[in-house]
Amino acid sequence: MLGFLKEQRRRRLRQQPVPEEWRAIISRNLPFFDRLSAADQQELLGHVQIFLEEKRFEGCRGLRLTDNIRITIATQACVLLLHRKTDYFPRLLTILVYPSGFVVDEERHVEGEIWEAGEESRLGETGREMGSMVLAWDAVKSGADDPSDGTNLIVHEFAHQLDFEDFAADGAPTLSSRGERLSWFEVMKMEFAALRAAEETGIPTLLDPYGASNPAEFFAVAVETR
């Protein structure tokens, strides 16, 4: 019943007319949008309406949230939802936006039992149990400038959210059958090993070598390089 009501509410939101200012913001900030077909533009704008209604945004370190910020983030995130059944990143509730990079306390593994505590600066972060995502607005903007440079903070962080949908951060989104999962992991294992080997020997690769950190980062980097 709850699922039915949710779907009904989403259908209503999807059909709402999109304010003209939104289209202006999207065209100005996201050059890929005008290259989509009319049907894809419409589907994407429908997803954006639902995303903006269901996710909570918070401005941090004095950042004043505007439609410009919310819509630029939502539209890029929702590209990952096109052409498939979706529950709109169900594990994500809140998006925290900083004006620029932020610092987190982090424990780093040195070797064996040794860990060191320290501060690390980040542009974006999300986690399986966090229920939130943290983003640096200046990095969101620069990621959107050139869709073909393989760098897009929003696509990277929201790819992690797709990975978390099945409750595991294992580099695989929700797939529809066991067969799909098996072939996914077979291909990923091979490509992950190849990226690791290239990273160790310093061979240049299309994928950012950061993807060699673990399967979850491999997936996020691969989606980002799409």
Ligand SMILES: [Zn+2]
């Ligand atoms: Zn990542």
